Amino acid sequence: MIEEALNVVGMRGEEVLEKYPHQLSGGQRQRIMVGAPSCSKPRLIVADEPVSMVDASLRAMILDIMLRLRDQHGISFLYITHDLSTAYQIGDRIFLLYQGAVAESGNAVEVIENPKHPYVQLLIHSIPVPDPTIKWGDDAVRSADDEQLRQQVHSGCRFYNRCPHHMDVCLTKLPPNYEVGPHNHLAACYLYEGNSIGAPSPDDVSPTPADAQILMENEIGQLYEKEPSHKHVAI
Numbered sequence: 399m400i401e402e403a404l405n406v407v408g409m410r411g412e413e414v415l416e417k418y419p420h421q422l423s424g425g426q427r428q429r430i431m432v433g434a435p436s437c438s439k440p441r442l443i444v445a446d447e448p449v450s451m452v453d454a455s456l457r458a459m460i461l462d463i464m465l466r467l468r469d470q471h472g473i474s475f476l477y478i479t480h481d482l483s484t485a486y487q488i489g490d491r492i493f494l495l496y497q498g499a500v501a502e503s504g505n506a507v508e509v510i511e512n513p514k515h516p517y518v519q520l521l522i523h524s525i526p527v528p529d530p531t532i533k534w535g536d537d538a539v540r541s542a543d544d545e546q547l548r549q550q551v552h553s554g555c556r557f558y559n560r561c562p563h564h565m566d567v568c569l570t571k572l573p574p575n576y577e578v579g580p581h582n583h584l585a586a587c588y589l590y591e592g593n594s595i596g597a598p599s600p601d602d603v604s605p606t607p608a609d610a611q612i613l614m615e616n617e618i619g620q621l622y623e624k625e626p627s628h629k630h631v632a633i
């Protein structure tokens with residue numbers, strides 16, 4: 399079984415068996431950590447920044463291992479990252495958070511190529527591109543100090559103080575999700591208030607950060623129940 403798990407991550411038993419961890423390279427240890435869970439045949443692996451500390455070639459190798467675990471062993475991944483490029487590369491469904499609440503979610507390609515929430519637009523437009531004719535990072539954004547950021551958490555959209563499109567309604571309560579595109583593409587932003595789903599009812603209560611966390615976990619849980627394998631979720 400251990401040999402089989404090593405094969406999944408492209409290693410041979412004689413390379414690592416009977417060696418102590420300090421006798422292995424950092425890359426070997428990282429690959430073993432990614433492949434080891436396959437021994438217990440899990441349905442879901444939570445991977446928190448699994449490629450944040452490795453070089454580009456090892457990053458590609460680890461992402462490839464994750465894709466093989468998904469395709470050959472039916473293992474799903476909850477992939478947590480700050481790196482949009484790898485989320486784009488391996489994510490099927492993506493949730494983008496701002497201050498602990500989901501700002502936008504949907505099919506990874508759809509969301510990253512066609513962002514709707516002002517925060518997500520800012521985030522994606524801030525990514526440098528290797529083209530000198532394209533300007534980046536000059537999107538309008540308002541600065542806010544820490545105190546302003548803390549104050550808004552309980553009184554509406556958390557991006558209010560930095561949003562170039564903010565409106566009075568944005569301060570009333572945390573915006574609900576509105577449908578903004580195909581494949582259940584949702585954005586929590588009042589700019590889309592006229593869209594078909596998510597219109598707030600007068601009885602809606604603004605969720606606390608803890609409520610928002612539970613809502614996100616429920617949404618991910620429901621997604622996993624519906625699509626138990628062959629799916630990656632990136633946040």
Ligand code: SF4
Pocket residue numbers: 515516517555556557558559561562563564565568573586587588589
């Ligand atoms: S809800 Fe309002 S403040 Fe928040 S992102 Fe949308 S427009 Fe901006």
